[in-house]
Amino acid sequence: MPVTPHQGHVVVAPDKFKGTLEGAEAAARIAAGIRRAAPGTEVRELPVADGGEGTLAAALAAGFARVPVKVAGPTGLPVDAALAVHGDTAVVELAQACGLARLPGGRTAPLTAGSYGVGQLIGRALAQGAERIVLGLGGSASTDGGAGMLQALGVRLLDAEGVELPSGGEALRRLAEIDPGPLAEVLAGVEIVVACDVDNPLLGPRGAAAVYGPQKGAEDEELAVLEEGLTRFADQVAALTGRDVREASGAGAAGGVGFAALALLGATMRPGIELLLELLGFDAAVRGARLVVTGEGCLDAQTLHGKAPAGVAAAAARAGIRVAAVAGRLELSEAEWRSAGFAAAIALTDLAEEPGDSLTRAGELAEVAGERLAAELLTR
Numbered sequence: 317m318p319v320t321p322h323q324g325h326v327v328v329a330p331d332k333f334k335g336t337l338e339g340a341e342a343a344a345r346i347a348a349g350i351r352r353a354a355p356g357t358e359v360r361e362l363p364v365a366d367g368g369e370g371t372l373a374a375a376l377a378a379g380f381a382r383v384p385v386k387v388a389g390p391t392g393l394p395v396d397a398a399l400a401v402h403g404d405t406a407v408v409e410l411a412q413a414c415g416l417a418r419l420p421g422g423r424t425a426p427l428t429a430g431s432y433g434v435g436q437l438i439g440r441a442l443a444q445g446a447e448r449i450v451l452g453l454g455g456s457a458s459t460d461g462g463a464g465m466l467q468a469l470g471v472r473l474l475d476a477e478g479v480e481l482p483s484g485g486e487a488l489r490r491l492a493e494i495d496p497g498p499l500a501e502v503l504a505g506v507e508i509v510v511a512c513d514v515d516n517p518l519l520g521p522r523g524a525a526a527v528y529g530p531q532k533g534a535e536d537e538e539l540a541v542l543e544e545g546l547t548r549f550a551d552q553v554a555a556l557t558g559r560d561v562r563e564a565s566g567a568g569a570a571g572g573v574g575f576a577a578l579a580l581l582g583a584t585m586r587p588g589i590e591l592l593l594e595l596l597g598f599d600a601a602v603r604g605a606r607l608v609v610t611g612e613g614c615l616d617a618q619t620l621h622g623k624a625p626a627g628v629a630a631a632a633a634r635a636g637i638r639v640a641a642v643a644g645r646l647e648l649s650e651a652e653w654r655s656a657g658f659a660a661a662i663a664l665t666d667l668a669e670e671p672g673d674s675l676t677r678a679g680e681l682a683e684v685a686g687e688r689l690a691a692e693l694l695t696r
Contacts, residue, residue, distance in 0.1 A: 324606030325358035326350055326694070328686075329598065331624035332363075332370040333613040333644050336678035339363030339370050340377045345679045346609055346642055349686020354694050362601050364610070366624040367511030367588025368454025369417075372409040375400035378596040380407060385440045387433035388468075390414040390457040391425050392483060399437050405448045406441035407595070410434050410570050411455035414464075416532070419457050424533025427541060429458035430483030431573050435468025442502065450595060451577060452511045452588065453570040459485040459529055459542045461518065461549045462576025470497040471580070485525070485571070488545030494556050499580065508581050511588040513622045516568030518550055518561075518575045519543065524568035532571070546572055553579050589627030598631055607693055608632040609686070611642035615663070619648070620656055629657040640693060642685040644674055660692055 328350070330342040337345070343361040350359050365374040376382055380400035389395035390413075397412035411417065413433030419425065434451075441449050458464065463473055464483055472495035473481045473488075481487040516522050525534065525542040534542060549572075554560040557579060561567055566585045567575040577583035593599075602608055610628035612619065620626050625641055632639040638659045646653070646663035653661045664674035664681040667688075674681060 324604060325360055326607045326609065327360050327362055327602050327605050328609045329362045329364045329628050330609070330611035330642065331365055333611070333678060336613065336644060336675055337682065339365060339374055341679065342611065342682055345682035346611070346686040349683035350609070350690045352683070353687040353690035357690070357694060360601055362596060362598065364589065364596060364598070364624050364628060365452070365592055366513055366622070366627065367452040367592060369409070369411045369415065371452035371511065371592065372398060372400055372407060372412060374592060374596060375407040383440065383444060385437055387413050387436040389418040389420070389433060390429040391420060392430070392432070393420055395433065397433065397437060399441055401441070401444055401446065404446055405450065405595070406444060406446035407450045407452065408434065408437045408441060409452045410573060413437055414458050415455040416457045417455070424457065425484070426459065426529060426532050426534035426538050427486035428482070428484035429532070430460045430464030431456070431458050431462055431571070432464035432468045432483060434573065435465035438465070439469060442506065447505060448507045448509065450509050450511060450591065451583065453573055456570035456573065457532055459525055459532060459534070459546070459571035461485065461488060461524070461546050461572030462574070463488060463549060465573060466499070466576055466580060469499055469502060471495065471499055472497055485542040485545045488549045489541070491548050491552050494552050496556065496580070503581060508577060508583040509591060510566070510574060510577050510583045510585045511591045512566040512569045512574055512585050513588045514569050515565040517563045517565070518546055518567040518572050522568070524572040527568065528571065550575070587622055587627070589622065589624045593627060593631055598628075599635065602632060602635050602637055605637050608637050608639040609642060609689060610639060613644040614647060615641055615643035615645070615653065615661060616647035620652075626656060633657050638693065640689050642682060642689070644678065660689060662688055
């Protein structure tokens with residue numbers, strides 16, 4: 317039975333349900349369920365992201381304009397990517413250029429994959445007149461310390477013979493000289509803000525190679541090669557700039573792209589969901605709201621450490637608004653999700669009639685979840 321609407325709108329702000337629903341589709345489906353159960357209630361859809369995959373889509377859904385760009389993928393083959401632009405702000409999602417999903421045939425290339433395409437996206441943003449660039453890190457296929465990104469922006473990385481280094485972290489072992497070229501001029505007056513949710517340094521047991529290299533196909537011997545290359549790169553960058561940021565929080569993000577952004581692009585780092593909520597106008601969207609609904613593919617212990625739903629819950633709490641969650645799977649106890657600030661949490665797996673339905677019928681079940689939340693939270 318439809319519930320009676322009350323004053324105050326509902327904001328539906330989920331991240332993507334990885335492998336099943338993009339953020340915008342998840343928002344649309346949950347919102348459809350709420351509207352069906354509470355037909356007089358205003359429901360606003362605001363898909364979010366935490367700086368990783370889905371960041372571009374969230375910006376586009378919030379009204380940014382899509383600018384298509386053909387760039388080099390992680391192995392150098394061209395890929396169709398895009399950035400999002402609004403006024404003098406551009407959003408660059410690293411995964412668009414050198415994400416794991418961009419590997420041809422899914423074949424990893426741990427030693428030679430590079431980040432050149434990320435630099436091309438930044439270059440296009442600059443050509444569009446961007447004065448503020450938000451760089452979302454996450455899902456990288458490369459471990460090159462951001463070297464490729466710098467090369468795309470005009471930096472020359474030379475070996476002892478004065479020859480430009482090829483793509484990838486392995487080649488960095490031969491780095492003898494960094495020529496910054498026009499970089500300072502290119503970036504003059506431009507603010508670069510990195511959306512990042514990891515605190516790994518560049519090197520060591522918690523570094524880019526050791527922690528994330530195996531996810532990109534690197535075996536033990538290859539991890540040692542990558543560590544050696546990144547160390548050489550960090551030494552040369554420190555000699556050039558007079559400061560050493562290899563231990564900085566987030567320097568190891570995205571195979572070391574975080575390091576290059578901090579050391580040579582003059583970037584600052586912000587927690588991904590915090591930055592994206594600000595960019596997407598979350599505070600204005602929830603002003604006067606009665607309920608916020610967020611979610612992601614799996615609500616688990618990681619969620620509580622800076623992932624999108626936790627960030628949305630914290631922001632909603634600051635605004636004094638109740639927040640609920642929809643997840644593909646729910647791996648937190650009720651005590652855990654309640655202590656994280658959620659008034660209710662529904663898992664698609666609990667709504668599924670058959671095993672696997674939460675994946676194959678995710679959209680339908682998300683609508684059912686929206687109906688259930690409306691019945692539980694909008695009737696009083």
